[in-house]
Amino acid sequence: MAQQIRRTTPPSLRRRVSAFINHPTTDLLIMVLIIISVGLIIWEVSLDKGTLLKQDLNLANDLITYLFIIELSLRFYAERRKRRFFRRFWIDILAVLPIFRSLRFLRFLRLLRVFRLGVLLNRRFAAISAAFRKGFGEQVIVFGIILVIILAAAMVLTITEKEHSPLKSFSHALRWSVLSLVAGEPIEETPRSVCGVVVTLSVMLGGLTLFATFTGVITAIVVNRLKGGLEQFEMDLGELNGHTILCGFNRACRLIVEELQTDIPLRRRGIVLVAETDIRQEMEGGHVDLARVFFIQGDWTHPKVLTRCGAERAAIAVVLSDRTRELSDQDRDARTLLAALTLERINPSIFTCAELLNSQNEANLKLAGIDEVIARDKYTGSIIAAGARSLGIVGVLRELLTSKWGNQFFKIEVPEEWTGRPLTEVRDILMDTHHAILVALETPVEGKHTGVTVVNPDLAMVLQPGQILVLIAKEEPRIGKTSARGLWSSPGDDTLENAGG
Numbered sequence: 001m002a003q004q005i006r007r008t009t010p011p012s013l014r015r016r017v018s019a020f021i022n023h024p025t026t027d028l029l030i031m032v033l034i035i036i037s038v039g040l041i042i043w044e045v046s047l048d049k050g051t052l053l054k055q056d057l058n059l060a061n062d063l064i065t066y067l068f069i070i071e072l073s074l075r076f077y078a079e080r081r082k083r084r085f086f087r088r089f090w091i092d093i094l095a096v097l098p099i100f101r102s103l104r105f106l107r108f109l110r111l112l113r114v115f116r117l118g119v120l121l122n123r124r125f126a127a128i129s130a131a132f133r134k135g136f137g138e139q140v141i142v143f144g145i146i147l148v149i150i151l152a153a154a155m156v157l158t159i160t161e162k163e164h165s166p167l168k169s170f171s172h173a174l175r176w177s178v179l180s181l182v183a184g185e186p187i188e189e190t191p192r193s194v195c196g197v198v199v200t201l202s203v204m205l206g207g208l209t210l211f212a213t214f215t216g217v218i219t220a221i222v223v224n225r226l227k228g229g230l231e232q233f234e235m236d237l238g239e240l241n242g243h244t245i246l247c248g249f250n251r252a253c254r255l256i257v258e259e260l261q262t263d264i265p266l267r268r269r270g271i272v273l274v275a276e277t278d279i280r281q282e283m284e285g286g287h288v289d290l291a292r293v294f295f296i297q298g299d300w301t302h303p304k305v306l307t308r309c310g311a312e313r314a315a316i317a318v319v320l321s322d323r324t325r326e327l328s329d330q331d332r333d334a335r336t337l338l339a340a341l342t343l344e345r346i347n348p349s350i351f352t353c354a355e356l357l358n359s360q361n362e363a364n365l366k367l368a369g370i371d372e373v374i375a376r377d378k379y380t381g382s383i384i385a386a387g388a389r390s391l392g393i394v395g396v397l398r399e400l401l402t403s404k405w406g407n408q409f410f411k412i413e414v415p416e417e418w419t420g421r422p423l424t425e426v427r428d429i430l431m432d433t434h435h436a437i438l439v440a441l442e443t444p445v446e447g448k449h450t451g452v453t454v455v456n457p458d459l460a461m462v463l464q465p466g467q468i469l470v471l472i473a474k475e476e477p478r479i480g481k482t483s484a485r486g487l488w489s490s491p492g493d494d495t496l497e498n499a500g501g
Contacts, residue, residue, distance in 0.1 A: 018078035021071065023268075030071065037064045038151075045155045046170035065099045068092065084239075146181070149206045153177040153199045160195040167191060181207035240294070242315040243270040247300040247339050248322030249279045256318060258287045262403040266316075268292065272309045274300040277324045301338045303346065311346045319343070319354040321376065329357040337361065340370045371450055400472065410476050411442070412469045418479075424459035426469075434477035440470035 020026060044057040072092060079085040086093070154174040161167040167176060167189055179187040180203045191200055244260055246253065253273070260266050273279060274296040283293065298305035300322075311317070319339045321332045333356050340354045352370050356362055359375035366373060387394040399406040418426055423438070430436040444451040444466055453470070471477065 021074045150177045160193045240270045241313045244316040245272045248320035249275040250323040317343045317352045321355045333361045410471045414467045436471040436473035442468040
C-alpha cells in the first residue's frame with residue numbers, strides 16, 4: 001500500500017505524555033493494578049484488626065493508590081479541556097481519596113475502580129465478537145454497580161457492627177449482602193448500628209433498582225439494537241486529533257479500514273466512519289479493530305456533520321463513492337466533490353483522497369486542490385489491460401498495494417548524509433544493505449502534500465535536501481535519523497495526538 005510522507009516538528013511534551021498514558025500497554029497495566037487493588041481491599045477487610053499482614057496489605061494498597069494518583073496527574077496534564085477530565089475521571093478521583101489519613105474510613109471508595117476496569121475491558125475486547133459486544137457496555141455498568149454495593153456493604157458492616165454480631169465477620173457480611181440484595185430485604189441477621197441500618201436500606205433499594213435497570217437493558221437489546229458503543233465512553237470524538245475520516249460507504253470500506261489499521265500509528269489515532277445509514281453491522285467481524293473506529297450517522301457532505309467528526313483536527317480524509325443511495329454515477333461524483341471541498345474548507349491542511357466513478361470529473365477535483373483522486377474506471381481499466389498484456393502482473397500489483405503481507409511501497413526522506421550523492425550509489429546501498437528497490441524520486445512542492453514524482457529516475461541524478469525516495473521492500477528500511485516515514489501533521493500548535501492509545 002502506497003504511503004504518503006510529510007515532515008513534522010517533534011511532538012510536544014504534552015503530546016508525548018498523552019501518547020504514553022493512552023497506550024494499550026498502559027491500559028493493560030492499569031487493569032492489572034485495579035484487579036490487584038480490589039483483591040487487596042477485600043483481603044485486608046477480611047483480616048482481624050492489628051495483624052501484621054493487615055498493615056502490610058494497607059501499605060501495598062497505598063502504594064497502588066499513589067500510582068493511580070500519578071496516572072491521573074499525567075492525564076490531567078495531557079488533557080486540553082480540564083473540565084472534560086473531571087467529567088470523565090471524577091469516580092477515579094473519589095477512589096484515591098482514602099490515601100489521606102483523615103479519610104481512611106472511606107476505604108470502600110476504592111471499589112469504585114471496578115467501573116474503570118469495566119470500561120477498559122470493554123474497549124480492549126470490543127472486537128472479539130459482535131454478538132457478545134451488543135449491550136455489553138450497559139451490562140458492565142449494571143454488574144459493576146451491583147458488585148460495588150455488595151463489597152462496600154460487606155466492608156462497612158465488618159467495620160461498624162459490634163463484637164457479638166455475626167456480621168462482624170467479613171465472609172458472613174459478604175454472604176448477607178448478596179442474599180439481601182437478591183431478596184430485597186435483610187436475610188437472617190438485621191444490622192444494629194446506625195451505619196448498618198443505612199447499609200441495609202442501600203442494599204434493598206439498590207437491589208430493586210438495579211435489577212429493574214438490568215431487565216430494561218436486556219429488553220432494549222432484544223427489541224432494538226443499541227446504537228453507539230461504550231468504546232467511545234473512555235475516549236470521545238472530542239479527543240481525537242490527527243485521525244482519519246472515512247466518508248461514505250461501499251464494498252471497499254471494510255478493506256480500506258483494515259489496510260489503514262495495519263499501520264500502527266494511524267490505527268492508534270482512530271478512524272471515524274460517517275455515512276447516512278448505520279454501517280456498524282457491515283464493519284463487524286473480519287480484521288477490523290472496532291475499538292478504534294467511531295461511527296457517525298449523517299449527511300457527510302454537510303459541514304456540521306464533518307465538524308462532529310473533528311474535521312478541523314483530522315490529518316487524513318477519504319471520500320468514497322457512496323452506495324447507500326440510489327443515485328446516478330454523476331450524482332455520486334457530485335457528492336464526492338462537495339464533501340471533498342467542504343473538508344478542504346474546514347481544514348486546509350488535511351490530506352484528502354477522493355474516489356470517483358467517472359474519470360471525466362477528475363479535473364474538477366484537481367482544480368479544487370484535492371490531494372489524491374482515484375478514478376475507478378481509469379484504474380480498473382488500466383489494471384485489466386495490464387493483466388491482459390502481461391500474465392501474472394495483477395498478482396504483483398496485489399502484493400504491492402497491500403500492507404498486510406509481502407512487499408509494499410515505502411516513502412523515505414533522504415537522510416542528510418546522502419545529500420549530494422548520486423542515485424546510482426544510493427541504489428546499491430539500498431539493495432545490498434536494506435534489500436529495498438528504488439522505484440521513484442519525489443521532489444516536494446511548497447504548500448502541497450504531494451510533490452513532483454519521477455518514476456525510474458536517471459541514476460546520474462544527485463540527491464537534494466528534502467527529496468523523498470519511493471522504495472519497494474518487505475519492511476520499512478531504517479536509514480539514519482530520518483528513516484521513519486513522516487506522518488501527517490494536524491492543525492494547531494501540536495503534532496499528531498495518539499487518540500486513546
